Amino acid sequence: xxxxxxxxxxxxxxxxxxxxxxxxxxxxxxxxxxxxxxxxxxxxxxxxxxxxxxxxxxxxxxxxxxxxxxxxxxxxxxxxxxxxxxxxxxxxxxxxxxxxxxxxxxxxxxxxxxxxxxxxxxxxxxxxxxxxxxxxxxxxxxxxxxxxxxxxxxxxxxxxxxxxxxxxxxxxxxxxxxxxxxxxxxxxxxxxxxxxxxxxxxxxxxxxxxxxxxxxxxxxxxxxxxxxxxxxxxxxxxxxxxxxxxxxxxxxxxxxxxxxxxxxxxxxxxxxxxxxxxxxxxxxxxxxxxxxxxxxxxxxxxxxxxxxxxxxxxxxxxxxxxxxxxxxxxxxxxxxxxxxxxxxxxxxxxxxxxxxxxxxxxxxxxxxxxxxxxxxxxxxxxxxxxxxxxxxxxxxxxxxxxxxxxxxxxxxxxxxxxxxxxxxxxxxxxxxxxxxxxxxxxxxxxxxxxxxxxxxxxxxxxxxxxxxxxxxxxxxxxxxxxxxxxxxxxxxxxxxxxxxxxxxxxxxxxxxxxxxxxxxxxxxxxxxxxxxxxxxxxxxxxxxxxxxxxxxxxxxxxxxxxxxxxxxxxxxxxxxxxxxxxxxxxxxxxxxxxxxxxxxx
Numbered sequence: 271x272x273x274x275x276x277x278x279x280x281x282x283x284x285x286x287x288x289x290x291x292x293x294x295x296x297x298x299x300x301x302x303x304x305x306x307x308x309x310x311x312x313x314x315x316x317x318x319x320x321x322x323x324x325x326x327x328x329x330x331x332x333x334x335x336x337x338x339x340x341x342x343x344x345x346x347x348x349x350x351x352x353x354x355x356x357x358x359x360x361x362x363x364x365x366x367x368x369x370x371x372x373x374x375x376x377x378x379x380x381x382x383x384x385x386x387x388x389x390x391x392x393x394x395x396x397x398x399x400x401x402x403x404x405x406x407x408x409x410x411x412x413x414x415x416x417x418x419x420x421x422x423x424x425x426x427x428x429x430x431x432x433x434x435x436x437x438x439x440x441x442x443x444x445x446x447x448x449x450x451x452x453x454x455x456x457x458x459x460x461x462x463x464x465x466x467x468x469x470x471x472x473x474x475x476x477x478x479x480x481x482x483x484x485x486x487x488x489x490x491x492x493x494x495x496x497x498x499x500x501x502x503x504x505x506x507x508x509x510x511x512x513x514x515x516x517x518x519x520x521x522x523x524x525x526x527x528x529x530x531x532x533x534x535x536x537x538x539x540x541x542x543x544x545x546x547x548x549x550x551x552x553x554x555x556x557x558x559x560x561x562x563x564x565x566x567x568x569x570x571x572x573x574x575x576x577x578x579x580x581x582x583x584x585x586x587x588x589x590x591x592x593x594x595x596x597x598x599x600x601x602x603x604x605x606x607x608x609x610x611x612x613x614x615x616x617x618x619x620x621x622x623x624x625x626x627x628x629x630x631x632x633x634x635x636x637x638x639x640x641x642x643x644x645x646x647x648x649x650x651x652x653x654x655x656x657x658x659x660x661x662x663x664x665x666x667x668x669x670x671x672x673x674x675x676x677x678x679x680x681x682x683x684x685x686x687x688x689x690x691x692x693x694x695x696x697x698x699x700x701x702x703x704x705x706x707x708x709x710x711x712x713x714x715x716x717x718x719x720x721x722x723x724x725x726x727x728x729x730x731x732x733x734x735x736x737x738x739x740x741x742x743x744x745x746x747x748x749x750x751x752x753x754x755x756x757x758x759x760x761x762x763x764x765x766x767x768x769x770x771x772x773x774x775x776x777x778x779x780x781x782x783x784x785x786x787x788x789x790x791x792x793x794x795x796x797x798x799x800x801x802x803x804x805x806x807x808x809x810x811x812x813x814x815x816x817x818x819x820x821x822x823x824x825x826x827x828x829x830x831x832x833x834x835x836x837x838x839x840x841x842x843x844x845x846x847x848x849x850x851x852x853x854x855x856x857x858x859x860x861x862x863x864x865x866x867x868x869x870x871x
Contacts, residue, residue, distance in 0.1 A: 390444030413444030626831030767797030
């Protein structure tokens with residue numbers, strides 16, 4: 271969504287260094303036992319690069335097998351990669367095949383060109399998560415005829431915001447259904463990003479196909495707001511908990527992780543954990559209020575399991591219920607108790623906000639510091655090859671192509687930082703990459719072109735400051751709030767290394783957590799990205815210089831080098847948290863999805 275802003279003076283951060291140059295798997299834990307009181311057995315499924323070494327750490331390194339039994343809970347925390355230590359091995363994420371899905375129901379209508387097609391026709395819908403791969407058949411409609419055909423059959427498909435999902439529609443002869451008259455191709459994002467989530471595609475040989483996408487709602491729109499109060503005899507712990515749900519279809523237990531809480535660093539002074547808002551599917555695959563789930567408590571200090579409790583939503587909804595911890599052998603632990611405060615309510619989904627007309631606006635921030643290397647050299651991270659994209663181009667292309675579908679006007683502000691402009695000796699930390707008064711650039715192709723052209727107009731310098739770019743994004747988000755536009759911003763910062771204004775960056779991130787914005791940081795190259803893990807703040811609360819905490823998680827950091835230039839996988843990783851961050855923002859301000867007819871033209 272393009273935004274034209276008034277000219278404002280640029281604020282230069284205070285540098286944290288005396289040097290004026292820039293310096294520079296999901297894990298699855300499964301348990302299965304015939305006992306009614308499960309005894310956890312830890313299975314680690316490692317899908318990262320098993321041979322990748324962490325040269326920066328002197329800690330003992332272990333090559334994990336593809337599937338190994340972990341006898342000591344501490345082994346869960348072993349390093350595989352310095353960057354992904356906390357995120358992958360303290361089990362912060364859902365497993366890929368256990369990701370809580372949203373579903374979309376697709377409806378089709380066709381206005382045929384009867385000069386070139388049969389009167390009796392039907393359509394076949396096919397789907398693929400990757401381009402130029404085999405398509406899975408969703409189904410075939412019944413045969414119909416008429417000047418305008420509304421097909422009775424609809425198709426339900428799992429929806430992944432972070433993936434480019436391809437849809438192919440074949441128009442078939444209504445009598446001989448093996449005879450293909452023609453076909454249409456689009457993406458799920460293109461449908462859901464269109465006004466009213468309604469897309470019309472014209473094919474002169476067939477006619478006009480209209481596809482309507484609606485959220486598919488079953489009994490899975492419930493949310494459980496959970497407050498947990500832990501009483502444990504050892505008061506020197508730093509506890510957190512992991513929620514596990516049983517995916518076994520029989521009387522045994524097979525546990526997988528669906529949620530990890532924040533660490534309670536103030537225990538025992540404050541025995542209550544931060545409120546957790548959990549989708550009902552995270553507790554029960556069948557969305558049941560009476561099926562048991564497990565809450566397992568850990569101590570971050572000793573990196574051991576404290577104990578667990580097996581309960582149900584119905585049980586913890588009873589205010590008089592007081593639970594007790596049991597150890598891994600199923601024996602109750604003396605002098606422990608757990609109190610719950612639980613509220614079950616309707617949960618709005620990301621698709622509900624899209625259906626109400628929400629648009630996603632991308633903002634780009636590109637690193638022009640000298641540590642990238644001279645753009646004319648082949649070793650430079652900014653080198654433009656005639657044969658392939660560099661990492662900056664890949665990140666823009668693959669992330670941009672997905673999010674762009676959700677922006678009606680296809681205008682994207684593009685800013686740069688860390689360069690000297692027009693032979694000036696003054697370093698700019700937030701400049702318009704198109705060198706125009708208006709920073710907006712039309713389409714993702716346009717963003718790639720202005721980036722390419724800019725490399726010959728700047729002198730790479732430094733140091734690396736994030737705060738001016740984030741400040742600019744905050745101004746854009748504040749303007750959205752003031753004008754009551756139904757827009758959510760996504761700032762994508764591309765960087766090659768360590769930042770020099772950490773505290774000011776944290777200050778602005780805390781401010782941004784109150785606004786309609788998410789921030790994605792993509793690490794380019796092989797530099798030290800330790801600071802980025804601090805900003806991501808999955809396991810340590812993000813605070814500003816006054817001690818104020820961020821009210822929600824808005825930052826996602828991913829180092830591009832672990833994807834081995836696989837832009838598709840990169841996009842999936844960096845975008846997967848966006849839908850929940852959007853839901854969290856609207857929860858924060860108490861705004862439900864708007865009615866669909868509020869924005870239709």
